[in-house]
Amino acid sequence: MKPPTQNRANQTLVLALLRSQQRFMRAMGPAFRSANLTASQWDTLETLSNKGPLSVNDLMRLTLSSSGNLDVVVKNLVQAGFIEKAVDEKDRRVRVLCLTSEGHQKVADFMPTHNRTLDEIFSHLNAQQKRETITILNRFRKALD
Amino acid sequence: MKPPTQNRANQTLVLALLRSQQRFMRAMGPAFRSANLTASQWDTLETLSNKGPLSVNDLMRLTLSSSGNLDVVVKNLVQAGFIEKAVDEKDRRVRVLCLTSEGHQKVADFMPTHNRTLDEIFSHLNAQQKRETITILNRFRKALD
């Protein structure tokens, strides 16, 4: 006799995760659009703002994006004037990305809007509920390693 | 004096959600690729399999996709021969989508692989932990309405 499968639970879990992310992204959409940024662009700018200059490879790991993907996002951010790409003289394979002054300004400008939008989106969750959600998601992620 | 902001918690929550989804999709990638399906295509096929024939609009609501998005996914699935699109004679604006026999076969073929892959991906979560994650995510989603 086979053990009872978790198929139903697994599928429910997948749906819960994907739909949560979709709903959140939809809710964020207008704020990003009004700032002329995409979610990925903001993710990149915010990461560079927090961590300082990073190689393409480091950024790829931090944002969990693929090479072909990040390349496009970076290209559009360079073209917009928000980041610069320079050869690392210590290892000439490496390209170091850093915010331009326009990039820093953009982060400074959008951050308040971003925070306000998140506050609105999450306004029906109290601090305790947010902590619980974070804890559960961190455990979930760790289990996927 | 201003109330303490939840900015840090909000940003942590966002990161936890997005990175969880990214990690999960990465883990699923190979299985989808070996079946020559994308995640969105499978989402669509599975939904049609569960719910039966649906209008484009209904499918859009169930899969939380945008019109321009679903259009592309449906086009590729029609071209692959997995679904058919027909005019609804009761309301000639509506297109009804349904699985072809090849579509039903594809769902039947891939479902075991899909279930096995989910079992592996979630192997470090027990039944209780899965339930907790589902509960928390459902609450999260409800809070976003």
Place this chain on the structure above:
DNA sequence: GTTATTTATCCCTATATAGGGATAATATCA
């Protein structure tokens, strides 16, 4: 020190994704 391997980046292709505008069918209302 030359060869092999690894690593970092970039390019190519296919598909996904979102919003907005266009179009046609339907429903509403004066």
Place this chain on the structure above:
DNA sequence: TGATATTATCCCTATATAGGGATAAATAAC
């Protein structure tokens, strides 16, 4: 009925996304 509004779908454009292959630089092996 005729004008208007709503709805369902489709199309267009820009960007994101992933994998795989190409290339160059650096490292390791011998």
